[in-house]
Amino acid sequence: MSILVDEKTRVVVQGITGREGTFHTTQMLAYGTAVAAGVTPGKKGQKVEGVPVFNTVHEAVKNEGVNASCIFVPPLFAADAIMESASEGVEVIVCITEGIPVLDMVKVASFLQNTKAVLIGPNCPGIICPGKTKVGIMPGHIHRPGHVGVISRSGTLTYEVVDQLTRAGFGQSTCIGIGGDPIIGTTFIDHLARFKEDPETQGVVLIGEIGGSAEEEAALYIQNEFRKPVIGFIAGQTAPPGKRMGHAGAIISGGKGKAEDKVQALESAGITVVRNLGRLGETALEIMGKG
Amino acid sequence: MSILVDEKTRVVVQGITGREGTFHTTQMLAYGTAVAAGVTPGKKGQKVEGVPVFNTVHEAVKNEGVNASCIFVPPLFAADAIMESASEGVEVIVCITEGIPVLDMVKVASFLQNTKAVLIGPNCPGIICPGKTKVGIMPGHIHRPGHVGVISRSGTLTYEVVDQLTRAGFGQSTCIGIGGDPIIGTTFIDHLARFKEDPETQGVVLIGEIGGSAEEEAALYIQNEFRKPVIGFIAGQTAPPGKRMGHAGAIISGGKGKAEDKVQALESAGITVVRNLGRLGETALEIMGKG
């Protein structure tokens, strides 16, 4: 088992004829993902690596029965692309696009409330179930099938973590990059709840970073609801204070968001926090036993 | 028992210093309703029939613990008033106001999705639990405590029905005017579901009218889910075709909305439909036995 996607998942790539869309379609196909359709308005009838291109997600759903989407369209058009998939009943939407305006994401968040879609991202590497399917841009070869779930706000940092897990002998059940933007479709907690119910997942690595309060909320959830072992890492422990959103930002955040606060929140929830990223693999061995 | 409101309900009247607001505050107080506060911006400190007036619903909730609202503000300000109460956690909102623009109600409907408020109306007489409380404008003296639930899209037509029920010896558990506008807060089905769970309610009278498809949907619900006796009436059996919303309106409604269709839908769901309103009391005696 895996969460959200598996080898039966049929993927539509939105923005398939663009440079990144085409490149990662090739990569996903090579990994074994069932990329069943692509969408670029006006390009119906073309093929990309043998994958048929349609004008709309509606056509892709109707003709190819796709149930997941991977989005590579440019930032100012990405919110529209997410809503298109959601309105056509696509169940899992992975938005790779970086740089979507925040107020566009406010609209997306509101729109998704009335659909059954699960949005991963934006500004994320996507989701992979090693050995089954990869809906996203992560380098597939560093992953191994196994029993560790990975949830991360970061992209490349996730690869680093997965790489160490694999080298330490730990395969992964599912790895999800939830995205680094202020407003994202799903949070740590949404996926922790899925890992909780997934018998294949025996432990979770949770990779946070400074800003927001998602890690603090996840810590509370884990403390109350989650019984499998969890290892945490927070990026940005030595980062200088980032952009301040005036007094208002500080007031809204209530002073949360600093790395040390997050580390403390995780530790006081009984979670082992790795402070030196180079040592994550070792720590996994200590906490989760031999992989 | 009764549904939604009872003698413990504490009501705030929005627009209490207006002509209608003041008149019906007096009427409600006379009926025994706990009108605990009024709201008219800028009029804090005044009293209407001994009821303290506040500037905002927030103040009314904080100072008087109100949990239901009755709205008399003019049509262009009514949507705002509904949202104000909903945002302050008021649980039952009765909007009497007639003539709210439809696109304002589109916004209200969207807004209420994110609150726990139950909206009755707009363009409705409100809700009454005879002998306990009345949140609305119906003439209280025609009602009697008892075991029949009444749900109606019409205002004055409801009084007519209640009057006949009372004269025939049937008291009412709760009577609700859901409102005659195209977009209303709650439908027949919402309240049927409540009457289903209310042990005091032994039968229901459902008063519909031409337009929309609420009666057809209610018929389906009753057929599948509702086991207490139901009597139906549809106003407008002889009405000439009303305003047509172009072809689009006909397409959207799929041809539903005519009185005869509604009568048939109700009858084929096993509901007794009264065709001559003058005979409703008699029919109640036939269907529900001696009151």
Place this chain on the structure above:
Amino acid sequence: MKLHEFQAKQIFKDYGIPVPEGKVASSPQQALNAAKELNGPPWVVKAQVHAGGRGKGGGVRVVRSLEEVKNAAAQILDKPLVTKQTGPQGKRVYQVLVEQGVEIDRELYMAMVVDRSRARPVMVFSQQGGMEIEEVAARSPELVLQQFVDPGVGWMPFQSRALAYSLDPLPTPETLKEIITIMGNLYKVFISLDCSLAEINPLVITKQGHALAIDAKISIDDNALSRHKDLQALDDPREKDPLDAKAAKYNLNYIRLGGNIGAMVNGAGLAMATMDVIKLAGAEPANFLDVGGGASEEMVRRGFEIILEDENVKAVLINIFGGILRCDVLARGILAAAEKMEINVPLIVRLEGTNVEEGRRILKESNLKFLVANTMAEAAELVTRQVSQ
């Protein structure tokens, strides 16, 4: 409030929806002058009247000479236009719209309304536009697409694409772009003007590959009119029955019908039920009149006057169940009317509800002659008696 086609087309133009060049005219000579300023032949002369089915009723003429323009305008303006929506008496036409003819390749359908059960605006679109759209919807529902608008985001480009890319065969990219632009603009019209309907039927693709609104239908939500001062000026009172117009002036919900029993009721539902009772009694209602919840004494007086001004009326049934409208207000309004005009028909009064005692007392102590009904059933009996006399 319904707009005329030429008014709706001006709004379309202002919002970036292309329409044929055209001019409005009130006489055959004006129509001729208008045609001279427009490219043609052909020209199209269209009756400007609030009624559907104009085409089949002869209210839309395609003509190929200036002389024909004049003749067509004369014919349309000369006698009432009869369509399936006007009734056999037809409707007088005061203005015609003279337009340049266009060469039509395809006829599409596009409209926006509010879907009441979903509580959202919806765009309805079909590649089979034209006069038979409702038949298309009934026969081949898959050819009629709908896109519901989420109020949190408004009309989105993906929705335009979902509709436009359904066209089969697909038009050129340029034509598609024009259609997509029109969709966004139709939504803007709908939302900005508080429309209850904004409809383009047909939206054509011309032989030159351009999208063009050949007809235009806009209705404004009457409840929202007060926040659109500019639109109020577009009301054409000539389109209304004089009594309907008078009722509108006093905010009364009045519709004149053909029968002989005048009725004054509070609440649309009770008014409809009262009409039903009149019919069941074997009589015909002369009107629908809901004096409404917040009616003042003045409104009641005007409503009563309007009923009595209808020369068909042989008896009047007043059926009031007081709620927000108080019975005493009703009674005073009736008396105020009675003071100013003679009442020569039988009056049946049924009063119940809020302040009923006070209302009954006021009527009783006046000089007014009337029959009292205590229930709807009694009212129906009295009506029957009046009718059979």
Place this chain on the structure above:
Amino acid sequence: MKLHEFQAKQIFKDYGIPVPEGKVASSPQQALNAAKELNGPPWVVKAQVHAGGRGKGGGVRVVRSLEEVKNAAAQILDKPLVTKQTGPQGKRVYQVLVEQGVEIDRELYMAMVVDRSRARPVMVFSQQGGMEIEEVAARSPELVLQQFVDPGVGWMPFQSRALAYSLDPLPTPETLKEIITIMGNLYKVFISLDCSLAEINPLVITKQGHALAIDAKISIDDNALSRHKDLQALDDPREKDPLDAKAAKYNLNYIRLGGNIGAMVNGAGLAMATMDVIKLAGAEPANFLDVGGGASEEMVRRGFEIILEDENVKAVLINIFGGILRCDVLARGILAAAEKMEINVPLIVRLEGTNVEEGRRILKESNLKFLVANTMAEAAELVTRQVSQ
């Protein structure tokens, strides 16, 4: 993108938010001329610089004579302004805003931002505005109110009332109306311009009872700038470190820091983690540089150049875990940079991920001298060795 106070105030004015009369000046003489055209005394001379805490740093002067206006401007423009946000080196001030002084009765706080966990804009309002607002929020949170905006309806009048009627004592109805209008207009500014922040602190009530934005802070969402051509012109490159400015030109996410280990990383998270590793190794990062996901060869080249242009840099760590950025693209970008400039510092390269073999091959087959790290841990060791040498 941050705006200067005078730019933000112009926007406020355009959107109907009242601000004091004022003029911007680049020299003491211009400041004097500006003051002559404004009512006064008093006047206020304010440093225009992207940094908070100007008041306490001496960047805001209230003066009572024209001579003092000139002197205040001269002092502010003369030397870098040091505030708690600028660091000890301070920031040079190029312009001052000269304004009419106003008589202040009360200082309020009003701002709009997006709340990330609720995914909604929120208005923050307090009757205790001024410099200490964050302390107020920490000490007396009940004095800081929030109203979240439902995107389906936008800012509603009831929200303005909920905030404005919290004022204690309540201002006059006229003043309340002004404050309520400002709330609606601040929301319009925020939404129309894709702001990440729109803040008025203080919003004052003058002794005459008028509401007035005494300060103005607007930040635009960089991701949305491309759809606001007019706002792009408001960018002031002088506010940025020259290397930061160059990086911005090439869309690189670069922040210059104080240390000596240059770092080029893809992904903000990995970049932060790499900085953490450098610190844990006992060294100091010279910069944060996330070349991003969609980086081209050109962007990599420019990024590498920018790192090397920082004269503090004694070693460079390249840590790339290829995903959307492919390792071969990275390698070619590095080589392109190396062709154009001499590299005199040790280079540590750690490559992994997408197209890693191709990337490693390209670097290996070039003339570039570099140390290979296979893991983060190894990279940290190599950095330590460089630092301790």
